[in-house]
Amino acid sequence: MKRLAIVGSTGSIGKQTLEVIKKMRDHKVVALSCGHNFSLFKDQLLDYKPEYAAAIRDTGELKRDFPEITFFSGVEGIKEMLEAANPDVVVNSASGAVGLRYSLKALEVSKRLCLANKESLVCGGKLLVKRAAEKGVEIIPVDSEHSGIFQLMHGEEERPEKIFITASGGALRDYPLVKIENALLEEVLKHPTWSMGNRITIDSATMVNKGLEVIEAHYLFDYEEKNILTYICRNSFIHGGVIYKDGVIKMHLGKPDMKIPIAYALSYPARKYQADYMDITEMSLSLEKVDYKRYPALELAREIVGIPSKQIAYNAADEIAVKYFERGAINFGGIFKLIKRVVELIPEGEPRDFDEIIEIDRYSRELAKKEVAKLW
Ligand SMILES: NC(=O)c1ccc[n+]([C@@H]2O[C@H](COP(=O)([O-])OP(=O)(O)OC[C@H]3O[C@@H](n4cnc5c(N)ncnc54)[C@H](OP(=O)(O)O)[C@@H]3O)[C@@H](O)[C@H]2O)c1
Known part of the structure; x- marks a missing residue:
């Protein structure tokens, strides 16, 4: 059993990671951390009985309820938790730039970083990739698009000339342009294909998320901005693709279900997760160009890659x-x-x-x- 630590276990990716673990039975959860959501965190502590736990909030009240667990508090506390837990694998599913701190700590204490926190690469891409190489730690992407590309490249001798990632277009993809400016929060949160945390759902509607992902791909796969293409795939069945110099295009297809890339990041290079697969005859496979008038934030991200x-x-x-x-x-x-x-x-x-x-x-x-x- 591999020893697993999850940073951000109460979030969308964190919860799905725990579901995957239950099914795969390959990992022992030794450390969990959350931000502020103690009601869910307490259930997780009861269910998974980690040796170590931490939260951004003060963990005093948890210490009384779970005397057998060693607790830490605050950002530094989460890093101390990782240090104490000595895990084989860390899933970093915290949200925000703060995640870089946990990613760097994961490189010091573990052998594999399953990285959902794309902000780690956006803010500290060069540093993170360099340090991972020095320490011999694998960074395996959890983002579905990057996981798709990672899987497509695995075992290939030749590097593709170009790679591409897709976007659903978010909740406002068919709104009249003049209405977008004043779209309401409840409209923006109605993501057409994925079920995710609030920030990333809003970021899908602006395509800031895709902008962050282009930057993420730049550092993960070492491609220039002009060779990282972006398309809209309305049903999110196509996650990403690679284009070779001989004209061959390989695409990564599958259900929009984050448990699949999470499981792959945990079990790579093996595939241990069992899931239903789709009837390919019922998949409509089409890609559309991105209109930067609708998504100026993606164009801006492209201008600042690197x-x-x-x-x-x-x-x-x-x-x-x-x-x-x-x-x-x-x-x-x-x-x-x-x-x-x-x-x-x-x-x-x-x-x-x-x-x-x-x-x-x-x-x-x-x-x-x-x-x-x-x-x-
Ligand atoms: N959701 C997806 O489907 C998806 C897909 C691909 C990539 N990602 C990426 O994965 C990351 C997490 O996304 P998410 O949607 O799972 O976010 P989320 O649902 O908002 O969850 C964030 C997690 O981080 C915790 N947290 C908040 N502030 C923290 C801090 N300062 N330090 C440590 N932990 C903190 C939260 O704790 P509390 O809730 O207890 O406060 C929660 O457990 C993001 O970088 C996102 O871009 C997400």
Whole structure:
């Protein structure tokens, strides 16, 4: 049994990881962490009985209820939990740039990082990939598109000339352009194909998520922006593809179900997960071009691929903008306006180390909060 730690077990990916573990019976859950959702976390602790647990919130009340578990609190506490648990595998399914801290710790203490937290690569891609290579730790993508490409490349001698990832187009893909600006939160949260956490669902409607994924692909697979294509696949059956110099295109198909890429990341190179597969005659397989008038945030992300300071700013401004949109403080169109403004204000640069990454992230968030006041 492999020893498994999950960071962000109460989130959408975290919960599905636990479902996969129950089915595959190949991993022992030794550490779990959450942010603030103690009611679900308590059920998970009862069910999986990890040796170690942590939360962003103070874990004092949990210590009383679960005396046999060693608890930690705060961001540093989650890192200490990973250190103490000594896991073989870490699933990083925390949301946000903070995830980079857990990814770097996972590289120190484990042999495999199953990476859902794309912000780790967006903010610290070079550092993370370099450190993983130095430590001999595998980074296996959990994002369905990247998992698809990873699987397509596995065992091939030749590198594809181009790779592509798909997007559903999000909840507003058929809205009249003039209405998008003021789309309501409940409309934006109605994702047409995937069931996910709030931020990523909102990010699907703006295609910030696809922007982050283009950057993620740049670092994971070492492709220039121009060779990472993006298409809309309305039913999300096609996740990604690779294009070879001889004209051959290979595509990765399957149900839009995150448990499948999660299971693959855990069991790679084996396939141990059992799931229903689709009747291929009932799959409509088609790809559409992305219209940047509808999704300007994707075009902006493409312009900043490989410029780390601006990538960090893009993500940080989006994290802030999404929170403002959820609270009703800005309209949907305001998310892109705010990101664009912050990305413009942050100078081009390459952070020299982790501390500089954190500083650019902090400053971008500060700028985003100031700019909100100016723009609205
Ligand atoms: N959802 C998907 O289908 C999907 C697909 C591909 C990639 N991803 C990526 O996977 C990551 C997680 O997405 P998600 O949709 O699962 O998010 P989510 O549902 O919002 O869950 C986030 C998890 O992180 C925890 N958390 C919040 N703040 C934290 C902090 N400061 N430190 C540590 N943990 C913290 C949350 O805890 P509490 O809830 O207890 O506060 C929760 O367990 C994101 O990077 C996302 O882009 C998600």
